[in-house]
Amino acid sequence: TVRQWYDGYQFGNAEVYNPWSVINYVDSCRLNKNSLPKPYWSNTSSNNIVRTLVEKADFSVKQEIEDLIEGKTIIKPIHEDITYEDMDSTQDNLWNFLFFTGYLKKIREHQEEETIYMEMAIPNREVRYIYKNTVLRWFEKKVEQKELSPLYESILCGDTEKMGKILSENLMETISFYDYQESYYHGFLAGMLKNIGNYIVLSNRESGNGRPDILLKYPSVRGKAVILEIKVSKTYQGLEAKCQEALRQIEEQKYEQALQQEGYSQILKYGVAFYRKECMVKK
Known part of the structure; x- marks a missing residue:
């Protein structure tokens, strides 16, 4: 259960768990041995990046979000030199920030001329919940408007x-x-x-x-x-x-x-x- 919900991150060649979420889950299990896993990361301010992606998504990006939530992968160019101010200037920059902040994980990479392309997926169920919840709130807001x-x-x-x-x-x-x-x-x-x-x-x-x-x-x-x-x-x-x-x-x-x-x-x-x-x- 812990692996499905909180694993999937990489530091170099080592695969690691989300420490914040694991600590919170272990603490809840200490108080109640039947405690169920929860998305402890879902209330953090960094989720704004996912919301920005969803709100700015065109048809092709919406399809890519659907693919990711269904467990598929996407391939995007990676630019390590972009700054926070550049985050939402292009869709590619948003995908890059999602990768750099842990909302996507690397599956494999390859290089074409000077550009590195990364195949990426959602790392675990906790992050998948964040995508789903963001989409639901976006849809509710659109219906109201x-x-x-x-x-x-x-x-x-x-x-x-x-x-x-x-x-x-x-x-x-x-x-x-x-x-x-x-x-x-x-x-x-x-x-x-x-x-x-x-x-x-x-x-x-x-x-x-x-x-x-x-x-x-x-x-x-x-x-x-x-x-x-x-x-x-x-x-x-x-x-x-x-x-x-x-x-x-x-x-x-x-x-x-x-x-x-x-x-x-x-x-x-x-x-x-x-x-x-x-x-x-x-x-």
């Missing part, structure tokens, strides 16, 4: 084509770290809907318990209720079939019955299917 009324209007008016288009556009701007599993899309969609005005948003992450993935309800039964069921397709061509599968599940599980019993008569039902950063919605 975004004008999402066109999405909300399309949901309440039944415009499935517009819904799919807006969700796909927003997916292109996000950074995924769940390898496009259903839990990622669930969190993405719930996050997009959390500011939908006067509607109550109920998010259910557990499958197979007789409740829809996401439910929107107007506080008064005179208003609308919306059922959204999410599916993930393995191919772009399979999106429509997954939408239909989601709609069948809504009917078979009788998700609308509870709403009808509450008194709702205007109930919209959507099958929402995702493939990577593409979305399709059917009703």
